[in-house]
Amino acid sequence: xxxxxxxxxxxxxAKTTADAFNAIAEPxxxxxxxxxxxxxxxxxxxxxxxxxxxxxxxxxxxxxxxxGLVYVQPVGKQxxxxxxxxxxxxxxxxxxxxxxxxxxxxxxxxxxxxGMEGEEG
Amino acid sequence: xxxxxxxxxxLAISRLIEGSRDTxxxxxxxxxxxxxxxxxTGFTTTTSTFEFSEGGVWEFMMHAPDGTDYPNWIxxxxxxxxxxxxxxxxxxxxxxxxxxxxxxxxxxxxGTEVTLRTEFQTKALRDKAIEHFGALEAGxxxxxxxxxxxxxxxxxxxxx
Numbered sequence: 001x002x003x004x005x006x007x008x009x010x011x012x013x014a015k016t017t018a019d020a021f022n023a024i025a026e027p028x029x030x031x032x033x034x035x036x037x038x039x040x041x042x043x044x045x046x047x048x049x050x051x052x053x054x055x056x057x058x059x060x061x062x063x064x065x066x067x068g069l070v071y072v073q074p075v076g077k078q079x080x081x082x083x084x085x086x087x088x089x090x091x092x093x094x095x096x097x098x099x100x101x102x103x104x105x106x107x108x109x110x111x112x113x114x115g116m117e118g119e120e121g
Numbered sequence: 122x123x124x125x126x127x128x129x130x131x132l133a134i135s136r137l138i139e140g141s142r143d144t145x146x147x148x149x150x151x152x153x154x155x156x157x158x159x160x161x162t163g164f165t166t167t168t169s170t171f172e173f174s175e176g177g178v179w180e181f182m183m184h185a186p187d188g189t190d191y192p193n194w195i196x197x198x199x200x201x202x203x204x205x206x207x208x209x210x211x212x213x214x215x216x217x218x219x220x221x222x223x224x225x226x227x228x229x230x231x232g233t234e235v236t237l238r239t240e241f242q243t244k245a246l247r248d249k250a251i252e253h254f255g256a257l258e259a260g261x262x263x264x265x266x267x268x269x270x271x272x273x274x275x276x277x278x279x280x281x
Contacts, residue, residue, distance in 0.1 A: 098239070100161060101161050102136075104160075104162045105158060105160055106134075106235065107162070108158035108160075109158040110136075110139055112148055113138050113148055116140065116148065116154070117140050117144050
């Protein structure tokens with residue numbers, strides 16, 4: 001977190017009440033995103049694939065739309081939902097600080113360990 | 122993907138290190154090793170306190186390539202050579218945003234797999250961390266310019 005500040009570029013301030021982090025913390029919502037990854041789907045379709053009732057799925061979709069992870073598109077009488085991966089940007093930005101910190105540390109660790117083993121051998 | 126990998130309170134990263142488990146573990150136990158590798162590219166560390174034992178503390182300053190200093194405080198909670206290290210990590214001993222990190226060492230045919238997991242105390246703390254991003258310095262820019270300098274400029278002899 002704070003320790004990774006210097007590794008992270010500027011992002012828009014996330015809402016405290018509803019953000020992508022909150023949204024994907026819920027397993028059902030992650031499942032919905034996975035379903036939408038490959039194709040747009042109607043609520044009924046999602047509900048059937050997940051074995052959930054439609055009102056419950058609609059509730060999750062509303063949260064996902066609020067944080068910009070899902071878009072909705074009218075197709076005829078239907079409303080079809082799709083994944084808007086741009087909504088995941090805050091998550092990527094945040095994890096990039098952490099992963100960059102450790103990937104680069106591990107690069108250096110690997111080089112150092114090879115040196116240590118060289119000395120022993 | 123394991124469920125916990127996407128938990129809102131945890132982050133994890135794994136890497137295969139080319140060395141025996143004893144050697145890799147040893148690289149975490151002494152300042153003369155840690156100072157050679159801890160921190161991202163271009164960063165250096167200066168240690169003020171170091172005692173590698175359960176309950177012991179490592180206090181050090183991280184120096185960014187742009188000259189900014191970042192205080193670090195680490196307390197070892199559990200040490201199980203050569204398999205596991207659990208530590209608390211923050212900026213200071215009284216940093217309310219400290220978090221717990223576990224580091225696992227597993228033997229593999231071609232080296233040692235190191236898995237680092239960081240768990241936050243609460244989701245609220247994580248959310249607070251996210252808000253900090255609104256007022257960040259451009260650390261990424263610094264690293265990019267350093268990489269360009271190293272690639273195109275004279276070779277730095279004082280890198281680590």
